[in-house]
Amino acid sequence: MKKCLKAASRLLEYDFLNSLEENDLNEIIREIRETVYCERGSLLYIDRDKGMIYPRITEGMNAVPLQLNLNLGIAGLVALKGEIL
Numbered sequence: 001m002k003k004c005l006k007a008a009s010r011l012l013e014y015d016f017l018n019s020l021e022e023n024d025l026n027e028i029i030r031e032i033r034e035t036v037y038c039e040r041g042s043l044l045y046i047d048r049d050k051g052m053i054y055p056r057i058t059e060g061m062n063a064v065p066l067q068l069n070l071n072l073g074i075a076g077l078v079a080l081k082g083e084i085l
Contacts, residue, residue, distance in 0.1 A: 025057045033059055046070065046079050053079055 025043055033041040040060035044053050053068040053075055070076045078085060 022057065026059065029057050029059045044068075044075065044079075 029041045029043055040058070042055045042059065042061065043057040045056050046053055048070070051070040053070055055066065068075050070079055074085065
């Protein structure tokens with residue numbers, strides 16, 4: 001869990017959509033996946049103007065990346081409220 005928190009804190013140090021390289025983001029997602037023993041992981045970003053959530057990085061996913069409506073589902077609820085469920 002410490003690795004997971006360390007990786008998450010690395011994201012908070014940056015305006016990651018503009019300054020982190022894709023390799024750095026992949027490394028962070030990979031660290032989190034390995035820590036919590038997940039086969040897949042993703043880093044999502046919110047486009048409030050369009051009301052959508054888009055994947056920035058996907059690890060272990062071969063499918064076409066999803067676009068999620070900000071007003072639907074658990075991911076939308078968390079994005080809108082900015083709180084952990």
